[in-house]
Amino acid sequence: MFLAVFYLWPFGTLLARGLDGTALRETLDRPDTWRVLWFTTWQACASTALTVVIGLAPAWAVSRFEFPGRRALTSTLTAVFVLPTVVVGAAFVALLPDSLDRSVWAILGAHVAFNLAVVVRTVGAAWERIPVDLEHAGATLGATRLTTFRTVTLPLLRSSIAAAAAIVFLFTFTSFGVIRVLGTANRTTIEVEVWRRATQLGDIGGAAVLSIIQLVALGIMVAWSSRQQRRHTHRFVTSHADRRRRPVGRERISVASAVGLTAAIVVAPLVALVERSMRFEGGYSLTAWRALGNNEIRPGLRLGIDPLGALQRSATTAIWATLFALVIGATAVAAISALGRSGRVLDVGLMLPLGTSAITIGFGMLITFDTPPVDWRAEWWLVPVGHALVAAPFVVRTAMAVVRSIPSDQAAAASTLGASPVRAWAHTTLPALRRPFAAAAGFAAAISLGEFGATSFLARSGGETLPIAIERLLGRTGSLFQAQAFALSTILAAATITIVMLVDRGGDRAHGS
Numbered sequence: 001m002f003l004a005v006f007y008l009w010p011f012g013t014l015l016a017r018g019l020d021g022t023a024l025r026e027t028l029d030r031p032d033t034w035r036v037l038w039f040t041t042w043q044a045c046a047s048t049a050l051t052v053v054i055g056l057a058p059a060w061a062v063s064r065f066e067f068p069g070r071r072a073l074t075s076t077l078t079a080v081f082v083l084p085t086v087v088v089g090a091a092f093v094a095l096l097p098d099s100l101d102r103s104v105w106a107i108l109g110a111h112v113a114f115n116l117a118v119v120v121r122t123v124g125a126a127w128e129r130i131p132v133d134l135e136h137a138g139a140t141l142g143a144t145r146l147t148t149f150r151t152v153t154l155p156l157l158r159s160s161i162a163a164a165a166a167i168v169f170l171f172t173f174t175s176f177g178v179i180r181v182l183g184t185a186n187r188t189t190i191e192v193e194v195w196r197r198a199t200q201l202g203d204i205g206g207a208a209v210l211s212i213i214q215l216v217a218l219g220i221m222v223a224w225s226s227r228q229q230r231r232h233t234h235r236f237v238t239s240h241a242d243r244r245r246r247p248v249g250r251e252r253i254s255v256a257s258a259v260g261l262t263a264a265i266v267v268a269p270l271v272a273l274v275e276r277s278m279r280f281e282g283g284y285s286l287t288a289w290r291a292l293g294n295n296e297i298r299p300g301l302r303l304g305i306d307p308l309g310a311l312q313r314s315a316t317t318a319i320w321a322t323l324f325a326l327v328i329g330a331t332a333v334a335a336i337s338a339l340g341r342s343g344r345v346l347d348v349g350l351m352l353p354l355g356t357s358a359i360t361i362g363f364g365m366l367i368t369f370d371t372p373p374v375d376w377r378a379e380w381w382l383v384p385v386g387h388a389l390v391a392a393p394f395v396v397r398t399a400m401a402v403v404r405s406i407p408s409d410q411a412a413a414a415s416t417l418g419a420s421p422v423r424a425w426a427h428t429t430l431p432a433l434r435r436p437f438a439a440a441a442g443f444a445a446a447i448s449l450g451e452f453g454a455t456s457f458l459a460r461s462g463g464e465t466l467p468i469a470i471e472r473l474l475g476r477t478g479s480l481f482q483a484q485a486f487a488l489s490t491i492l493a494a495a496t497i498t499i500v501m502l503v504d505r506g507g508d509r510a511h512g513s
Contacts, residue, residue, distance in 0.1 A: 002328050006389055007353055010364030014208050017367065023205030030206075032193075037213070040189040043104065044173040047111035051168045052161060054112060054265070055119025057258035062120060063127035065255050066244040073259055074120065079497040080266045081117035082443075084450025085177025086467040087496075088114050090474060090489040091269030092182060094276035106182045111175065113266050115168045120262075122167070126160035127153075128244075159228065166225030170218060174357040177452045180471055190214045191359045195456055198363055208367075211360050218357075270493060277486035280479055288483030307488055310469035314449055314492075317384050317465060321448035322441050324388035329395025329440065333433075334425075336396075337403055347400065354393040358453030362386060366457040378460060386454040391444035398440040402432050442503035446496050466492050 017023070027033055058077075062070055080088075092110045093101045100106055130153065138148035176191040183192065190210050197207040247255045280287045292307040332350055336343035353361060365386060369376040376382050406429055414424035452467040459468060466488060473485035 002389075002392075003349055003352075006365065006385055007356075007361070010361070010368040011356070013368045014211055014360065014364040017205055017208035019212065020205055020208075024209050027206045027209040033210070035186075036188050036190060036193045036210075039187060040173060041217075043107060043111075043187075043189070044169050044175075047108050047115070047172040048165050048169045050108060051112045051115045052119055052165050054261075055116050055164070056123065058116070058262040059120045059124040059127055061255045061258040063124040064132075064244060065247045065251070067247060067255055067259070069259065073263060074117075075501065076263070076266055077117035077120055079500045080113060080270075081115070082446055082450070082500050083114070083493055083496055084452060084467050085114065085175070086181060086452050086470050087273075087450065087489045087493050088269070089178045089181025090470055090485060091273045091493075093474060094486055095269045095272035102182060102184055104187060107175075107178060107187065110178045110182060110269075111168075111172045113269060114178070115171055116262065116266060118167050118171075119164045122164040123157055123160045126157055130156050162225055162228035166221055166228075169221055173217065173221070174214065174359070176357075176359055176456075177467065177471075180452075181474055191357060191453065194359055194363060195453075198366065199457065204367060207363060211363060214357065215360070273486055273493065274490050277483055277490050280483050288480060288487045291480060291484060292487060305464065305469050305472055307469055307473070307484055310464050310466050311488070311491065313463065314466040317387065318445045318448040320381065320384035321387035321391060322444040324384055325391035325395050325444040326437060326441055328388060328392045329399060330433075330437070332392070332396050333399045333403060336400065337429075347396070350396050351393050353389045358390060358451060359457075361389060362454030362457035365454070377458070383455055383458045383463070383465070384448070386458050387448040387451050388444070390451065390454070391440075391447045394443045394447070395437070395440040398436045398443075399433055402436045403429060406432055439503045442499045446499045446503075449492060449499075450496055 058073070061067070062074055088110050092106050092113075096103075096106055096109075134152055134156075135148050138152045139145075143151070173189070174191050175189050176195070179187070179189045179192050183189070188196070190213065194207045194210045194214075197203040197210070277288055278284045278286060292311075332346065336347050339346065365382070366377070368374070369382065410428040414427055419427065450467060451465075452471070455465050455468060459465060464472070470485050470488050470492070473481045473488070476482075
């Protein structure tokens with residue numbers, strides 16, 4: 001019911017508006033439409049290529065070698081990957097000089113730093129499974145390291161590289177927060193153009209057409225990725241000798257270089273963020289931090305943005321969104337388990353919001369719930385519900401993996417001993433779901449804290465969350481506003497990284513127990 005009301009209905013409304021013949025013809029006739037499509041496509045291709053090329057070195061290091069700081073590196077990459085996109089954009093504004101902070105190089109750099117974890121995790125996992133004997137055989141036959149990599153390793157990694165490239169392309173093709181912060185009028189993606197047409201120009205039909213074009217492009221990329229994985233997937237049986245080892249000789253230099261470069265790419269922007277939050281009028285002070293509670297520019301004139309209010313609102317929204325996501329996810333898990341094979345339809349249906357951009361979800365809800373009797377735009381719960389729609393699939397995926405690993409004969413044994421179905425489920429399944437639900441709650445809270453796309457459509461004036469306040473402060477002139485934006489970004493980054501680290505540590509304990 002939740003999926004039907006808050007996803008399928010808005011999505012159907014969006015399709016009806018986007019497939020209107022007049023809106024389609026007028027949108028495609030505009031030169032601006034093709035300019036936006038061209039920039040969206042080429043920056044996504046360039047960002048993907050750069051991320052894959054740079055990400056291969058750390059993927060090789062963490063998959064083949066055991067070295068001090070290996071776990072810290074992978075955890076840091078994961079933490080940066082889940083950072084709000086607005087924070088990543090703000091970090092590159094803080095890092096780069098004024099002449100570059102709104103350039104295409106800033107956009108590409110932010111996309112690389114944000115998505116490196118995808119390549120390291122995806123390609124690294126496949127690299128671990130390739131037997132080292134295959135590479136040793138190439139070396140024995142006289143091949144150089146580069147020839148062995150090109151003729152032996154690279155073909156075996158093709159499937160995982162295609163999967164990682166497809167994911168990075170999807171993220172960069174639908175880039176919104178980074179482009180809102182680092183882009184200009186001539187450097188706009190489809191996501192930003194949809195937001196601009198819907199909220200600033202009132203061109204609902206044009207925005208709907210662009211959303212449909214984006215969905216078609218994403219569908220083509222997903223189909224290509226699936227085909228590549230089916231054609232090039234290889235299965236290996238690894239042995240004890242294939243496990244990670246400590247680097248020796250010249251390998252130490254190569255591993256240190258790969259790790260050092262990767263750490264610099266992901267850590268330097270965060271360090272710059274903290275440094276810029278304390279830079280004010282040519283010196284260093286905590287003026288911006290102290291001014292967060294006072295939005296009065298001068299006597300009688302207020303800023304129009306309440307930083308501390310936005311912080312409190314984000315925390316409240318995250319709590320409600322997490323509760324909604326857990327209730328929806330738990331209900332869905334129980335339903336999928338009870339329905340058996342028929343539950344697969346519900347299982348796949350719940351994943352649909354995950355494959356849809358937040359902009360599309362927020363835009364669909366905006367144009368659906370704006371007229372009586374469902375004029376819900378002023379309701380406090382609409383933003384948390386939008387966030388829960390994105391977070392609930394994580395709850396379902398995390399919990400279902402555990403539910404399917406529980407032997408069915410445990411519940412059958414409990415029933416044989418006289419327990420009711422509810423009591424049997426409570427004794428056999430519920431205890432195993434505590435850790436998955438705790439981890440899912442952490443991810444849901446992190447997602448809600450940094451959600452920017454859907455919130456840009458659903459938040460009313462005076463109801464800005466932290467990401468929206470950051471983006472607006474960065475758009476103001478004045479060193480104090482900029483420093484306040486960096487201070488809020490630091491708070492948001494610290495909260496997100498802390499949640500991810502706690503979830504990561506909890507997962508490690510679960511595996512160790």
